[in-house]
Amino acid sequence: MHTHIIRNPRHKAFLNENRSDPITGDEIKEGDKIVFCAICKSAFLYDTWLYLDKTHCNQGETLGKFPSSQKLEISGVTRPPLYVIGCNDKISNSYGNELLDETDNHFMNVPVIADERSLYQKNTFSIWVIIISVFLIILTMFLGIAPLSIGITFIAIMTIGIKSMFFKDKKLFTPSKKKKEIESIEIHRNYISIRFKDTKKDVRIILKSILTINLIYAGKSYSLQIVKKGNKIYEFSTSLSNVTQINQLLHSLVQLDEKVTIFVRNLPYDDRIKLRKWETENENILLY
Ligand SMILES: [Zn+2]
Known part of the structure; x- marks a missing residue:
């Protein structure tokens, strides 16, 4: 120390x-x-x-x-988190893809997460449409039916256009059968970041989109539930296990830029007494 x-x-x-x-x-x-x-x-x-x-x-x-x-x-991008919750959880099947799509890159001060896929991986469909079109155009020219080329070019442009209009590519992670393991959850002033093992990428849930945060005592440790506006729920089992850690976490949660309702549920009686000051001093914290 x-x-x-x-x-x-x-x-x-x-x-x-x-x-x-x-x-x-x-x-x-x-x-x-x-x-x-x-x-x-x-x-x-x-x-x-x-x-x-x-x-x-x-x-x-x-x-x-x-x-x-x-x-x-330091402000913005490199600002350290208010608190880091240890986590040993996998992305749940029930919300996996939705969670991975959370990060809003337009969010102020958040660096755009690097998409490490190659140009081909990002645009496989469009590249194949172009290759086939060029092949057909050359073929029609050799066969002496050049006007057909204009038609092919037109169809190719339309196909790529329609595809990108209706099938926006939002995937941040290349699909993998292996479930992403969550290592920690960071509390920041204006977002909550879910960090994964084996990858430097994180998923950020913007504070503005969060309705309530539930801390639920489940016998040995607490699970953290993030309820979004629109009632989408993400639940993570954490390594938070004692009242001192909950005390620290609540201390960081009251420093958030916006007030979010925080429920601490299933609290053992003694812990509830110890945490009571949070409830009396903050109207958005409720102990059960
Ligand atoms: Zn700390």
């Missing part, structure tokens, strides 16, 4: 941010001993970090190097 003592003027930029401990709300001042979560770069007072069992974002790594203020202010 790496700790840092806040010094002035060495950490002046950090002090100017007037940060407070994300869990206790205590102001972070000169002389305080702090710890940075390696994933979300949040700064915690040392005692808070101990209280969190030295874990945040589903892991225990801390930053050895004091992050420069420039890095702390």
Whole structure:
């Protein structure tokens, strides 16, 4: 574990941010001993970090190097997530393709996910139409019936046009029989990102499209349900298993850019008491 003592003027930029401990709300001042979560770069007072069992974002790594203020202010694309939920789940058959189609590339600040397929893979249909047409055109020219070429060209253009009008190619992943395994779910200020094993691609569900988030206690661990406007539901089983982790997750969920209704369901009685402050302080959080 790496700790840092806040010094002035060495950490002046950090002090100017007037940060407070994300869990206790205590102001972070000169002389305080702090710890940075390696994933979300949040700064915690040392005692808070101990209280969190030295874990945040589903892991225990801390930053050895004091992050420069420039890095702390990164906005948009490279901004670190608010929280990372560990996940060990496969895409469900019931919604697999719909989930993979989620990412809205027009979404502000989100980099367009690279389509790694070759030109041929992307346009197989159109390329074959062109090859066949060119072959037919050459053939008709040799046979001395050139006017037919114009007809063939016209039909080829129409075919490609109609195909691209009605069958928009939205697939981000080349089809594979292997089910995509989900590694983690990241909570960002304006979207939730589903990260997959074996691939750097992620699927982003935009906050604006989300109606409610359900955290359901299922005996050993919690499952996370994302209910979209229009009632499409995605459900993931997570590695969240205790009230401290739920506490951390709720802390990130109240920082979202827009208020989403959050239900925590099937809570054991003791945990419900521990989490009660979230319900009393936030009208959009409901415990059951
Ligand atoms: Zn973190």
